[in-house]
Amino acid sequence: MIPKDHPRYKSLVTREHLADCAKKGIVSWEGLTSHGRGEAFDYLLGEKTSDSARRAEQTAAALLRTARHPVISVNGNTAALAAREIALLQKASGAIVEVNLFHRTPERVEQIESVLRNAGADVFSGEAERLLPLSHDRAFCRREGMYAADVVLVPLEDGDRCEVLVAMGKKVIAVDLNPLSRTAKKATLTIVDEVTRALPEIAGACSSLSDEVCCSLVAVLDNSVFLKEARNEMAARLLHALD
Amino acid sequence: MIPKDHPRYKSLVTREHLADCAKKGIVSWEGLTSHGRGEAFDYLLGEKTSDSARRAEQTAAALLRTARHPVISVNGNTAALAAREIALLQKASGAIVEVNLFHRTPERVEQIESVLRNAGADVFSGEAERLLPLSHDRAFCRREGMYAADVVLVPLEDGDRCEVLVAMGKKVIAVDLNPLSRTAKKATLTIVDEVTRALPEIAGACSSLSDEVCCSLVAVLDNSVFLKEARNEMAARLLHALD
Numbered sequence: 006m007i008p009k010d011h012p013r014y015k016s017l018v019t020r021e022h023l024a025d026c027a028k029k030g031i032v033s034w035e036g037l038t039s040h041g042r043g044e045a046f047d048y049l050l051g052e053k054t055s056d057s058a059r060r061a062e063q064t065a066a067a068l069l070r071t072a073r074h075p076v077i078s079v080n081g082n083t084a085a086l087a088a089r090e091i092a093l094l095q096k097a098s099g100a101i102v103e104v105n106l107f108h109r110t111p112e113r114v115e116q117i118e119s120v121l122r123n124a125g126a127d128v129f130s131g132e133a134e135r136l137l138p139l140s141h142d143r144a145f146c147r148r149e150g151m152y153a154a155d156v157v158l159v160p161l162e163d164g165d166r167c168e169v170l171v172a173m174g175k176k177v178i179a180v181d182l183n184p185l186s187r188t189a190k191k192a193t194l195t196i197v198d199e200v201t202r203a204l205p206e207i208a209g210a211c212s213s214l215s216d217e218v219c220c221s222l223v224a225v226l227d228n229s230v231f232l233k234e235a236r237n238e239m240a241a242r243l244l245h246a247l248d
Numbered sequence: 249m250i251p252k253d254h255p256r257y258k259s260l261v262t263r264e265h266l267a268d269c270a271k272k273g274i275v276s277w278e279g280l281t282s283h284g285r286g287e288a289f290d291y292l293l294g295e296k297t298s299d300s301a302r303r304a305e306q307t308a309a310a311l312l313r314t315a316r317h318p319v320i321s322v323n324g325n326t327a328a329l330a331a332r333e334i335a336l337l338q339k340a341s342g343a344i345v346e347v348n349l350f351h352r353t354p355e356r357v358e359q360i361e362s363v364l365r366n367a368g369a370d371v372f373s374g375e376a377e378r379l380l381p382l383s384h385d386r387a388f389c390r391r392e393g394m395y396a397a398d399v400v401l402v403p404l405e406d407g408d409r410c411e412v413l414v415a416m417g418k419k420v421i422a423v424d425l426n427p428l429s430r431t432a433k434k435a436t437l438t439i440v441d442e443v444t445r446a447l448p449e450i451a452g453a454c455s456s457l458s459d460e461v462c463c464s465l466v467a468v469l470d471n472s473v474f475l476k477e478a479r480n481e482m483a484a485r486l487l488h489a490l491d
Contacts, residue, residue, distance in 0.1 A: 008383045010383060011384075011408070012408075017278065020277075020278045020281045021277075021278065023277075023281065024277030024278060024280075028457075033267075034263075034264075034267030034270060034271070034280060034453050035263045035264065035267055037267075037270075037277060037280035037281050037284070038263045038266065038267075038280045038281065038283050038284035038287065039284055040281050040284060041280070041281035041282060041283060041284020041285040041286075041287070041288070041290075042285065042287050042288040043284070043288075044281065044288075044318050045284070045285040045286075045287075045288030045289055046288055047424065048285075048426070048428070049269065049428075055335070080259075084316075098335065121429040140251040140253060141250075141251050141254075165254070168453075173446070183288065183291070183491050185253065185291065185292075185485075185486070208331050210325060235255075236486040236487060236489070237486075237487065239483075239486050240482075240483040240486040240487045241483075242428075243427075243428070243479045243482050243483040243486070244479060244480065244483045246479070248446075
């Protein structure tokens with residue numbers, strides 16, 4: 006249906022995949038729009054991982070490696086785009102994988118858990134309780150899962166939950182292509198990169214970094230530097246793009 | 249469903265409206281993602297009309313006013329977001345309103361035409377032919393409509409059709425929040441602004457500008473200046489945003 010000669014072929018195929026996932030109920034309709042927001046910021050990054058983002062990804066690995074109880078929170082878009090990458094990161098980091106949704110129904114939770122399991126992830130499921138102080142359904146999580154976590158990786162996150170998790174004393178790693186978003190600003194560490202590029206980088210660093218390097222990366226972590234570098238990168242592309 | 253205390257309430261309500269339109273078939277699934285792309289760039293504009301965009305909107309009015317056969321091309325997203333604004337612009341400019349879709353079915357064309365008619369637009373419909381040299385269904389238009397136009401306003405456009413219309417000798421006015429897109433670069437005039445803000449500005453200028461001002465705005469039109477100003481505006485927000 007999408008002509009192969011279209012210059013945005015890859016992007017259109019991903020959109021079509023997400024639309025199919027939306028028809029099945031895995032991705033929410035609003036999730037399609039969120040994806041588009043991300044696409045635009047990725048466009049400004051040149052659709053590649055910057056040096057700064059790679060350092061942020063190594064720091065994320067260091068946070069996961071030094072955590073007592075790390076949790077990876079997965080929503081519909083993350084499962085649709087990167088279920089395999091989530092499973093690989095789980096293997097590399099030993100983190101719990103837990104589904105947390107803005108547009109939550111028991112059916113959607115089960116569907117997304119099954120997408121993750123089919124991709125090889127070991128999903129922490131069971132009864133969720135309203136444990137986070139939020140007025141919407143992202144308040145639901147599991148007592149032994151996200152509620153007990155000291156480090157939470159939240160790819161493609163909604164801003165207010167990020168804020169709440171930080172206020173609860175947790176270290177929050179966000180993957181967010183918008184360096185100006187509330188999530189990006191509130192997180193302990195923000196990776197400004199596309200999720201299917203970011204997760205394998207984090208997994209690779211989980212396997213390769215020494216304990217010593219992990220400790221020093223955590224010690225020098227300053228998220229404002231990562232955000233500033235991402236903003237500079239995007240601004241440069243806006244100012245100097247010639248093609 | 250969306251909590252009123254959510255800081256992005258307005259944006260989420262618009263997304264929900266578009267999702268409803270997608271369920272009805274008015275907006276394509278991929279159109280939801282396109283909307284998100286626009287949201288991101290609008291975010292970088294501070295979600296307001298810049299002085300530069302306002303000058304571009306006045307120039308658009310001048311092009312429509314001085315046209316022999318102006319046509320406004322409408323797709324699903326434009327109808328869902330701005331049917332009323334299209335009807336008002338039609339009244340102010342005297343342009344033909346014609347539906348043109350990437351994901352084209354006879355049912356979708358009828359649905360979108362009916363959304364526009366309900367909002368007060370006089371829609372030019374009837375048999376469409378494959379008249380534009382494109383491999384997808386945006387090739388379909390009407391011989392006495394877009395095919396015969398000298399000026400075409402294309403809000404929320406796909407890049408390759410813009411290029412084809414320009415190659416056919418038409419003046420193309422694009423409304424595109426991405427100043428780096430192919431559409432933005434290929435159009436005769438690009439308005440880097442959100443469509444529901446842009447269309448009323450154009451309509452207002454259609455009614456208020458003198459013939460003399462119209463002629464001089466058309467004479468000095470240099471799209472590269474508008475694009476550069478939009479890029480500078482966005483870059484400044486990235487570099488200096490403090491909140």
